[in-house]
C-alpha cells in the first residue's frame with residue numbers, strides 16, 4: 001500500500017508555466033491584454049475554431065452564450081441531468097427553464113431519443129455536455145436542433161482535444177465552452193474559452209466585459225482613447241494575462257499530456273475490463289476521447305460492497321477519487337423547484353449510484369498508476 005495520499009486530479013505545472021507567469025507579472029499589463037489575445041488565437045488554431053473568446057470560466061462561457069442567443073424567461077433549454085451544477089445554473093440565471101433528460105447507458109451523454117421527446121414549442125436550445133471527454137452523439141443532436149430550429153450549445157469542460165468523426169470539438173459555428181479549472185486537462189487555475197463563429201464571439205466579447213464596445217487593453221494603449229460606450233448591461237467575465245500565460249504554455253504541452261492520459265487509461269482498461277465486478281468506460285469508434293475522467297461503474301452485488309464503501313476503502317489505501325456527477329435532479333434546489341424523483345432519470349440515477357472516478361492526471365507516475373491498480377484489484381478480489 002502506498003504511504004502518501006494520491007490526489008484525484010493534481011495539476012501538472014512546470015517551470016515553463018512559472019516563467020511565463022513571472023514574465024507577465026514583470027510586464028506593464030497583467031489583466032486582459034496581449035497574452036490573452038495570443039492565447040485566444042493559438043487556442044482557436046488548435047481546435048480549428050472560427051473565433052475564440054478567453055473568459056474567467058467555462059460557466060461564464062455558457063452563461064454568455066445563453067444571453068447572446070437571447071434565451072430568457074418563457075424559454076426552455078434541454079440538457080442532461082448528469083452534469084455539474086454550473087451547466088444548469090446558468091439556464092436559471094437567464095430565467096429560462098432547464099428541461100432535464102436522461103443519458104445513454106454507455107457514454108453517459110445526453111440521449112438524443114430523450115431529447116426528441118422533451119422538445120416543446122418553448123424549447124430554444126439543446127445544451128450538450130461531453131461527459132468525461134467522450135463527445136456526445138453530435139450528428140443526432142445537430143439534426144434535432146436543425147429540424148426544430150434550436151441552438152446547440154456545448155459544455156466542453158471535459159472535451160479539450162476531443163474529436164467527433166475527425167472534427168475537433170469547438171471547430172464549428174455554434175457556441176462551445178471549455179474549462180481551464182484546476183482539475184481540467186488544460187488549466188489556467190480558473191479560466192475558460194468560448195468558441196464559435198466570429199459574429200457570435202464578438203457579441204459575447206461585449207456581453208462578457210460590462211457591455212462595453214471595446215477592450216480596456218486597447219483603450220489604455222498608446223493608440224487607445226478614453227471614450228467607450230455601454231451597449232448592454234454586461235458581465236465581468238474576462239480572463240487575465242496571468243491566466244493566459246499559464247494557458248499558452250499548457251496548450252503547447254497539451255498533446256503530450258493527452259498522450260500520458262491515454263497511457264494511464266490503457267493500463268486501467270487492461271487491468272479492470274476483464275473483471276465482471278466492473279463496468280469500464282467506452283470510447284465509441286467515431287470519437288477521439290479526451291479522457292478527462294476515468295469513470296468506473298461497479299456492480300455492487302458482485303463486488304460485495306457499495307460505491308460509498310468502495311470509495312472509503314480506496315481512501316484507506318491512500319487513493320483519492322471523485323464522483324461525476326451527483327445528478328442535477330437530486331440537488332435540493334432543482335428537486336424541490338421541479339418536483340423531481342430520483343427514478344425520473346433511471347440511467348443517470350443508477351449510474352450515479354455505481355460510479356467512481358479514479359485518479360487520472362498526466363502528473364501521475366507509473367508507480368502512482370500501479371498503486372491505483374493494486375488497490376482496486378485488491379478490493380475486487382477479496383470482496384468478490
Ligand SMILES: *Cc1c(COP(=O)(O)O)cnc(C)c1O
Pocket residue numbers: 056057058059060083084086087129155157158178179180181191192
Ligand atoms: C468543470 C465543469 C464546469 C465548470 O467549469 P468552470 O470553468 O469551473 O466554470 C462546467 N461543466 C462541467 C461538466 C464541468 O465539469
